[in-house]
Amino acid sequence: MSHCTSGKDRTGVITAAILKSFGISNELIVKEYLLSDGVEGARPIKRALEGFGSINHYLKGDLCTKLTRKLIDSK
Numbered sequence: 884m885s886h887c888t889s890g891k892d893r894t895g896v897i898t899a900a901i902l903k904s905f906g907i908s909n910e911l912i913v914k915e916y917l918l919s920d921g922v923e924g925a926r927p928i929k930r931a932l933e934g935f936g937s938i939n940h941y942l943k944g945d946l947c948t949k950l951t952r953k954l955i956d957s958k
Contacts, residue, residue: 895919896931903938905955 899912916928935941
């Protein structure tokens with residue numbers, strides 16, 4: 884048994900937030916999440932995605948969002 888079984892979920896949620904901020908669909912985020920070792924279902928990531936609501940609102944004022952917007956605008 885792993886000493887940090889919840890780490891995969893925290894990492895998955897952070898990754899989902901980043902992907903969502905780039906406009907990636909929820910369906911693709913869930914599909915990618917399910918490829919992770921040790922993941923036993925889509926429920927945790929689907930709940931996280933629902934909790935984000937509007938990703939721009941969720942991350943408003945956050946440094947990550949500002950950096951993400953700079954990257955998008957520079958393309």
